[in-house]
Amino acid sequence: MYDPSMRVLTVLELLQARESVTGAELARVLEVSPRTVQRYIARLQDLGIPVEGRRGVGGAYRLKPGFRLPPLMFTGEEALSLALGLRALHLLGLGALAPAAHAAGAKLARTLPHAIRETVEALEDAVQLDASPWVVSTDAALLSGLLGAVHGARTVEFAYASPHSSRQTRRVDVYRALHLDGRWYAVGRCHLRDALRSFRVDRMADLRVLDVTFTAPPGFDALAYLRSTLPLPAPAAQISVWLDAPPEELRGRVSVWFTHLGAEAGGTRLRAERNDLGGFAAFLLGLDCDFRVDGPPELRAVFARLGARCAVLGSGSPASPGAAGHANGKAASHSR
Incomplete structure (x- = not known):
């Protein structure tokens, strides 16, 4: 299975992972005798x-309570997952952690055997990661x-400003923090409103963790709650595009x-709800792949107008001010 040194390290890993391990269990996992x-x-x-x-032979072993060592060995897959995770922090809007991630990566590399380190470095070099344009930078500290505070179930206080309200001091029992569509959110009971609320972390400032504890509701699904509180302004068009x-x-x-994205006929079926059909049409054109609009008819009409404008621009003949104003007026009235 392993050479003797690796077996000794495996014993240490098992002891760190469990409260206690019997000699018989260790013998079975290591494929050795109890005496060994x-x-x-x-x-x-x-x-x-x-x-x-x-x-x-029947004895059980454990590490002295409170004693822990950092992991001493990683498989190739474990090392790769850690390395890629460190590199992907900017995808979560945490680019400020880049120096810490670089230092952690260097420490990780020093712990790896030469063969695994070379493999991980080769795989890292073969990967390019780029943040989506709507990822919002977040204060890592x-x-x-x-x-x-979430882990310790302690109430927090912070300054909060949104586009619809002036800066206010909020006190919140935060049940969960989560990342959704490029932004970090905190979800919990707001003391000011005495109700569940969600807060964008990039709009928080001056966070203080108070010496006040709370009990979060068991099984609370912050993601489901957040999705339910982010409705589209009515009316929203139901879009279906291949x-x-x-x-x-x-x-x-x-x-x-x-x-929602789903595989279909060798491509992708995109179903979405949007209000700004003109902006969504421009987005589809920017994807640089062929597509077919199956609905709604209003989106096809937007493309017809865009096509007519492109034809005019392509011909080199400038549109008359009146015609341009008429076309823009139609588009504006439709987007409302």
């Missing part, structure tokens, strides 16, 4: 690892404090806000 397990335990103790327990590209090529390029 006793030698591995003795080796760990010789290295200063505080392993407690009986050494007999503020988010860290907020997550700590795109000549697989879903995996479109994810990250298409907003998930009231949008």
